[in-house]
Amino acid sequence: MKIATLKDIAEQLNISVTTVSKALKDYPDVSKKTKLQVKELAKTLNYKPNAFAVNLRKRESKTIGLIIPVIVHHFFSNVIKGIISQAEKKGYLVITLQSDESYELEKKQVELLLSQRVDGIIISLANGTAKYDHLNEIIAQGKPLVMFDKIAKIVKCSKIIIDDRKAAYTATQHLIDIGCKRIAHFRGALLPQNSIDRFLGYKKALLDNNIPYDPSLVYICECGDMSFEEGKKNAEQLLTDHDDVDGIFINTDLVAIGAMTAFQEMGVKIPDDISIVGFSNWFMSSVISPSLTTINQPGVEMGKMAFKQLLKEIKALKKGKTFEPKTVVLKTDLIVRASTKNTIS
Amino acid sequence: MKIATLKDIAEQLNISVTTVSKALKDYPDVSKKTKLQVKELAKTLNYKPNAFAVNLRKRESKTIGLIIPVIVHHFFSNVIKGIISQAEKKGYLVITLQSDESYELEKKQVELLLSQRVDGIIISLANGTAKYDHLNEIIAQGKPLVMFDKIAKIVKCSKIIIDDRKAAYTATQHLIDIGCKRIAHFRGALLPQNSIDRFLGYKKALLDNNIPYDPSLVYICECGDMSFEEGKKNAEQLLTDHDDVDGIFINTDLVAIGAMTAFQEMGVKIPDDISIVGFSNWFMSSVISPSLTTINQPGVEMGKMAFKQLLKEIKALKKGKTFEPKTVVLKTDLIVRASTKNTIS
DNA sequence: TTCTTAATCGAAAACGTTTTCGAAAGTAAC
DNA sequence: GTTACTTTCGAAAACGTTTTCGATTAAGAA
Numbered sequence: 001m002k003i004a005t006l007k008d009i010a011e012q013l014n015i016s017v018t019t020v021s022k023a024l025k026d027y028p029d030v031s032k033k034t035k036l037q038v039k040e041l042a043k044t045l046n047y048k049p050n051a052f053a054v055n056l057r058k059r060e061s062k063t064i065g066l067i068i069p070v071i072v073h074h075f076f077s078n079v080i081k082g083i084i085s086q087a088e089k090k091g092y093l094v095i096t097l098q099s100d101e102s103y104e105l106e107k108k109q110v111e112l113l114l115s116q117r118v119d120g121i122i123i124s125l126a127n128g129t130a131k132y133d134h135l136n137e138i139i140a141q142g143k144p145l146v147m148f149d150k151i152a153k154i155v156k157c158s159k160i161i162i163d164d165r166k167a168a169y170t171a172t173q174h175l176i177d178i179g180c181k182r183i184a185h186f187r188g189a190l191l192p193q194n195s196i197d198r199f200l201g202y203k204k205a206l207l208d209n210n211i212p213y214d215p216s217l218v219y220i221c222e223c224g225d226m227s228f229e230e231g232k233k234n235a236e237q238l239l240t241d242h243d244d245v246d247g248i249f250i251n252t253d254l255v256a257i258g259a260m261t262a263f264q265e266m267g268v269k270i271p272d273d274i275s276i277v278g279f280s281n282w283f284m285s286s287v288i289s290p291s292l293t294t295i296n297q298p299g300v301e302m303g304k305m306a307f308k309q310l311l312k313e314i315k316a317l318k319k320g321k322t323f324e325p326k327t328v329v330l331k332t333d334l335i336v337r338a339s340t341k342n343t344i345s
Numbered sequence: 346m347k348i349a350t351l352k353d354i355a356e357q358l359n360i361s362v363t364t365v366s367k368a369l370k371d372y373p374d375v376s377k378k379t380k381l382q383v384k385e386l387a388k389t390l391n392y393k394p395n396a397f398a399v400n401l402r403k404r405e406s407k408t409i410g411l412i413i414p415v416i417v418h419h420f421f422s423n424v425i426k427g428i429i430s431q432a433e434k435k436g437y438l439v440i441t442l443q444s445d446e447s448y449e450l451e452k453k454q455v456e457l458l459l460s461q462r463v464d465g466i467i468i469s470l471a472n473g474t475a476k477y478d479h480l481n482e483i484i485a486q487g488k489p490l491v492m493f494d495k496i497a498k499i500v501k502c503s504k505i506i507i508d509d510r511k512a513a514y515t516a517t518q519h520l521i522d523i524g525c526k527r528i529a530h531f532r533g534a535l536l537p538q539n540s541i542d543r544f545l546g547y548k549k550a551l552l553d554n555n556i557p558y559d560p561s562l563v564y565i566c567e568c569g570d571m572s573f574e575e576g577k578k579n580a581e582q583l584l585t586d587h588d589d590v591d592g593i594f595i596n597t598d599l600v601a602i603g604a605m606t607a608f609q610e611m612g613v614k615i616p617d618d619i620s621i622v623g624f625s626n627w628f629m630s631s632v633i634s635p636s637l638t639t640i641n642q643p644g645v646e647m648g649k650m651a652f653k654q655l656l657k658e659i660k661a662l663k664k665g666k667t668f669e670p671k672t673v674v675l676k677t678d679l680i681v682r683a684s685t686k687n688t689i690s
Numbered sequence: 691t692t693c694t695t696a697a698t699c700g701a702a703a704a705c706g707t708t709t710t711c712g713a714a715a716g717t718a719a720c
Numbered sequence: 721g722t723t724a725c726t727t728t729c730g731a732a733a734a735c736g737t738t739t740t741c742g743a744t745t746a747a748g749a750a
Contacts, residue, residue: 003486005735005736005737006736006737007736015699015700016699016700016701017700017736017737018699018700018701018702018738018739019698019699019700021736021737021738021739022699022738022739025738028697029697029698029699030698030699031697031698031699034698034699046482048456048459048460049460049736049737050401050462050735050736050737051460051461051462052397052400052401052406052462052735052736052737053401053705053735053736053737053738054736054737054738055397055400055705055737056395056397056398056401056704056705056706056707056735056736056737057704057705057736057737057738057739058705058737058738059705061397063440071422071425071426071429072419072422072423072426073422074417077416077417077418077422078417080416080441081416081417081443084416084441084442084443085443088442088454093440093442093457093461094440094441095408095438095439095440096425096429096439096441097429097433097438098426098429098430109433111393112438114393115393115394115396116396116438117395117396117397137391141348228628228632257632258632261632264634283573283629284628284629284632284633287573287602287603287606287629287633288629288632288633288634289609289633289634350705350706350707351706351707352706360729360730361729361730361731362706362707362730363708363709363729363730363731363732364728364729364730366706366707366708366709367708367709367729370708373727374727374728374729375728375729376727376728376729379728379729394706394707395705395706395707397705397706397707398705398706398707398708398735399706399707399708400707400735401705401706401707401734401735401736401737402706402707402708402709402734402735403707403708403735404735
């Protein structure tokens with residue numbers, strides 16, 4: 001019932017704890033005979049090294065922390081999957097926490113992970129996060145930090161992102177290419193960097209095509225998380241504000257789907273009356289009707305990359321080396337589906 | 346840069362490590378003055394107790410393990426969310442692993458968690474799991490184990506489930522009530538208990554209503570995970586096998602959506618030609634067209650329950666008490682939407 | 691024989707905490 | 721001056737590993 005320790009093995013074999021430890025890790029200064037005996041007994045006693053003791057001694061936990069705004073989310077759960085699978089391959093475990101888009105919680109969770117002595121932290125910022133002391137503390141403690149998707153540019157750490165601006169530009173350009181003249185934008189929250197970047201990409205595409213930028217066509221979401229309801233609300237508002245809009249680029253698929261639902265309820269035809277482009281390529285977007293044109297955001301790959309970078313830094317630090325923060329930009333693709341329709345050719 | 350320890354504080358204050366430790370936890374045998382000094386210095390040094398050392402000493406990690414078949418999954422990610430949030434509230438952290446529906450991986454992951462000395466394990470079984478040695482080992486080590494959703498009845502541990510049979514019965518009865526005469530069933534994999542139970546509920550509903558049970562109407566999925574493609578394939582097969590089916594009860598929403606997509610591509614009208622009921626109430630199901638009638642499966646609540654039960658058992662064991670495994674059955678609801686249509690009244 | 695080398699082992703310290711137990715010093719009572 | 725408390729502290733052991741460094745023995749070389 002009690003879990004076996006090195007001491008138990010040593011006593012049963014009448015040898016020292018030292019020798020048992022060395023035998024199990026194939027040190028050269030242990031005889032073949034003893035090694036065999038030790039290994040055999042270890043197996044029958046179902047010996048497993050006590051991780052606490054190993055951690056304490058080695059000053060590393062083989063564990064990393066992961067903080068994300070929401071778990072029930074197609075993109076984020078893909079990232080989680082990517083991180084966990086990659087980590088497991090390399091012998092690391094992942095402690096996951098959800099910040100719920102709250103700065104306060106996020107800060108508390110960083111403290112928690114630090115006192116747990118994780119070997120490194122991967123984080124995607126909450127929308128509410130505007131102060132970065134808690135992140136700088138991680139770095140100050142000499143712990144690797146990797147941010148992904150929702151990042152803070154100022155913080156000196158590695159970042160795994162997509163080119164939001166370029167992707168948004170591509171999305172908007174697609175609307176223009178198919179003949180849209182009045183293009184609205186649902187930009188989500190004001191703060192997060194990718195919200196800003198997507199907005200800038202949208203704006204640039206307009207200007208590059210000599211379409212005047214009209215601020216009244218940009219809808220902001222004051223609430224914490226972009227949601228289905230937000231999309232519905234914005235769509236209804238848009239319809240009362242403007243009757244000439246023929247295209248919308250929307251920050252997130254979920255919001256886009258909310259908007260589409262509202263439009264359909266109000267008798268607006270998609271894509272005939274309005275073309276819509278979303279962002280993220282949620283699985284859902286391929287099965288709704290009409291299917292949603294969107295930007296594919298490679299979640300699993302992002303997760304894997306984030307862990308790989310973190311591991312690189314963990315290893316560098318272990319060897320006493322320093323490292324330069326690196327920013328990896330992952331490729332995105334425009335996926336054209338039924339929610340956008342060419343009215344030109 | 347270096348992280349402060351009790352010793353550092355002790356040396357700077359010229360007192361013993363013992364006193365520092367006691368001061369920080371407000372032991373009565375430390376003077377107010379020393380307590381104040383210690384706490385102040387601890388704050389300025391940003392002292393955080395070393396979790397490894399505490400764990401080693403206290404023989405508990407305040408960490409639990411969670412193994413699930415898939416992360417990117419509406420129901421499971423909801424459960425994860427429930428577990429993590431509840432655990433955080435109680436001061437516990439969660440290490441999440443994904444078994445990918447593989448018995449081998451699941452077994453390895455249990456070993457991993459045990460050697461990590463987690464305080465308990467929550468698990469939802471892989472479809473491929475038919476042997477339970479690894480689970481019994483957890484119990485043999487005196488660690489609490491809670492299973493949810495995909496459980497093994499034989500294993501003596503607490504279980505959080507829904508009444509799959511009853512839910513399936515309700516779903517099938519709904520199809521019968523609206524006038525369906527030939528009702529098919531996509532049952533998913535052969536092995537998992539809930540797949541079996543849902544099938545039994547389906548069958549019982551038929552028989553209770555004097556509808557003959559026809560095995561050729563039950564479609565099995567040989568593959569590991571139930572997927573969108575599986576639904577399409579089954580739908581196509583069904584259409585060539587039988588032309589008189591007017592209702593289907595499908596194991597999982599995702600498969601149901603796949604089937605609906607296939608039907609729509611083949612010109613079969615839903616719900617006019619065939620009524621469909623899914624299972625789980627994925628968010629997606631409410632926004633597709635037609636929206637999907639389904640059984641609501643309370644993921645977050647299930648996760649919270651699972652953790653609560655686990656914590657109860659952890660606490661009992663800590664006090665040296667024993668406990669009786671408990672099975673909690675959560676309520677489900679039928680959610681009627683547009684994919685089923687009353688052809689009677 | 692004596693010296694060198696190789697092979698095999700173990701004592702001990704260290705990682706950072708927690709907790710038990712006793713010591714010391716001060717105060718109060720007699 | 722002795723006894724009896726109270727208050728405040730610290731030594732030491734323990735949790736289970738890992739690793740350094742010496743010790744011991746045996747074998748081979750001189």
